[in-house]
Amino acid sequence: MTSAVSRRWRPRSLLQLVLLAFLMVMLPLAVLMFQAGQALSELSRLADQSARQAVEETRRARTLGALALEMERGARQYAVVEQESLLEIYDERLAEYRRLLAKQRELLPDDPDVEALSGQLDRLAELPELPLEAFKQRLTDFLPFAEHTEAMRHATNRRIDDRLDLIRQRAETVQHRLWWQTAALVSASLILMLLFTRLIVRPVRQLERRILGIGSTGRSAQPSPVQGPAELVSLDERLDWLSSRLDELEEQKQQFLRHMSHELKTPLASVREGSALLADGVAGDLTDHQREILELIDASGGELQQLIEQLLDYNLLQHNQRLEIERLDVATVVKEVLAKHHLGLQQKGMSVHCFDGPLIWRLDRTATARLLDNLVSNAVAYGEDGGELEIRARATHGCLVVEVANSGEPIPEEDRARLFEAFYQGRIRRKGALKGSGIGLSVAADCARLQHGSLVLAEDDRLAVCFRLTLPAPDADHQESLTAPAVADARNDP
CATH class of the missing domain: 3.30.565.10 (Histidine kinase-like ATPase, C-terminal domain)
Structure with missing residues (x-):
């Protein structure tokens, strides 16, 4: 009952077992490839997003620095030429600066330079409404404004560097995770490979031992049944039939040798006994030529008897191993x-x-x-x-x-x-x-x-x-x- 139940999960053929082994060994490797692809996709997405943000934020910081210079330049030109169009340009640059600074605040929410720039923008927005003398006196406000703008640009670069460091750490974490997953899944593939190799090689080795036993002794003592694919089980059954057939042939051969040796020795003994009686002169005196023929008959009979004894010795040695x-x-x-x-x-x-x-x-x-x-x-x-x-x-x-x-x-x-x-x-x-x-x-x-x-x-x-x-x-x-x-x-x- 146990054997029947244990064989239910076994493949019915060697081809099925090989295909199942291939699929089971490839499954951990496929999982590894899928996870590696997912990790690479995630890192690629993070790197692309970070690069886009870094370019956008760097460009915005540079734009803010350029706007600060244009605002200062426009204000100083107005103080010299007193053209109203210059104030309109100044107001446009100020509004653009304010809009970009609001986006930059999302990147640097707690940065003191951004807070300082917000206050300075309010002060600089008052310049167009001041008299010319007061306007000229307030031009000194552009010096700290430029310093804070430059400080904000450096803070933006540092924030971008910090984000790149985080991505690098994330990549190292993913790499370590992939290494551990690779080791685990490859080990699982090797274990499955060894398991299926044993399932395939074990019955083959059983058949090999069976064949060697049949070839060396003519039979395999107490053979264990082969458990494996149907082709190998069928081959084991064929070997059982072959072993039985060889035993039958061996028994027939030994029986033939025993009978033939007995049948040959009986008439041979009569021939040698008759030649001995003739040599002793029972039937009368013999001529030299007749005696020579009798000696030849007796010598040939002795050699024939020796051959028969050798056959008996060979037959005995094949079955009697006692000392x-x-x-x-x-x-x-x-x-x-x-x-x-x-x-x-x-x-x-x-x-x-x-x-x-x-x-x-x-x-x-x-x-x-x-x-x-x-x-x-x-x-x-x-x-x-x-x-x-x-x-x-x-x-x-x-x-x-x-x-x-x-x-x-x-x-x-x-x-x-x-x-x-x-x-x-x-x-x-x-x-x-x-x-x-x-x-x-x-x-x-x-x-x-x-x-x-x-x-x-x-x-x-x-x-x-x-x-x-x-x-x-x-x-x-x-x-x-x-x-x-x-x-x-x-x-x-x-």
């Missing part, structure tokens, strides 16, 4: 493996050089013996007739190192990268009647990995092919071998 660690003498395990290949080595005419024991180590007998068996079998199959097989071992730095080297044709560079792949056939032809299965080295590498070790193709100064097995100690209490290692030439088997 039985015990203290063993590595030299004893190696000699037991060499004893199984005594006839093959003797027929090849290869001289064997094996280290002396005891070399005690904790390992799995079955896996180690199977690994060494495949390496020795590989040396018999591909080694040089009449060549050398050398097995070296040493314990160093908490690891057991075993090297199996043989003379013969070196492994080509192009084969080395895929040397341990199952069923891979290299360019070097196997010496013998049967072609190899291509899983011997793969089984050997799996046996090494099963014990947390590694098997690599190493370089050797004398011999063409050298495989190096490195096995770590199972625990810290057994990192030191109980005996010192011995290397090569300790035994020489024909």
Whole structure:
């Protein structure tokens, strides 16, 4: 019920989720752009209004100063030439000055110079009505009138400067507010981006882990259902089907290997038993040519049995991952493996050089013996007739190192990268009647990995092919071998 409810708000497709993520991430940025536009519009309006007022007030202050000069000039001219037209001009300038001063009072309501000018205008308005002598004596009133007019102009400039300072402070306040809004909204966009990225990437990573699990182990243990867009949920369902199908195919393959191995081993045992009876002379004496044919049949039967055993080993390693660690003498395990290949080595005419024991180590007998068996079998199959097989071992730095080297044709560079792949056939032809299965080295590498070790193709100064097995100690209490290692030439088997 919870899952069904939680999925109601989820987009039904990946495209819807991407579009929703784009819109949600862009929404804070759009709000930021809108608020920035509003703030810039407000600042622009204030700046334009202030500029207009400053121009108008500055022009009015200059006009008042010019009118004051014209009034003084007209009054002094009248005192000299006594023309009535000059008084009319004087009255017009006085009225204009009074009108502009009234507007200037709105800008400077509490300015003392404006108050003083109002009183002086009343006194100057009395001049046209005075006798000429009194008129001339009152001309000195224009000196303080000019001083107060100039002081009023400076006061106007200061008021304009104060208004510009207020606009500048307002701009700084708006700038700081925009910075905080930018930080907050961009952070919100980043958080939304991370949230939607997680919503998109999380199911993709779940699918990736699922695919890696299927590819590495053939199945994904207890997969969690993918919660996300419909396309990814559908892909997860397809992976479920693929995993089930792979499990079915793997089971069919293992069943086929078991049945085929059993079906092959039964007639093969009869063939080898019959060839052994003929070789013992049960059916009568054999000629040399007939005995040679029987030996060929018996050798081919042995190689075929070895191939079947390799298939069984490969099948077992793919499903049985249990280890039985015990203290063993590595030299004893190696000699037991060499004893199984005594006839093959003797027929090849290869001289064997094996280290002396005891070399005690904790390992799995079955896996180690199977690994060494495949390496020795590989040396018999591909080694040089009449060549050398050398097995070296040493314990160093908490690891057991075993090297199996043989003379013969070196492994080509192009084969080395895929040397341990199952069923891979290299360019070097196997010496013998049967072609190899291509899983011997793969089984050997799996046996090494099963014990947390590694098997690599190493370089050797004398011999063409050298495989190096490195096995770590199972625990810290057994990192030191109980005996010192011995290397090569300790035994020489024909």
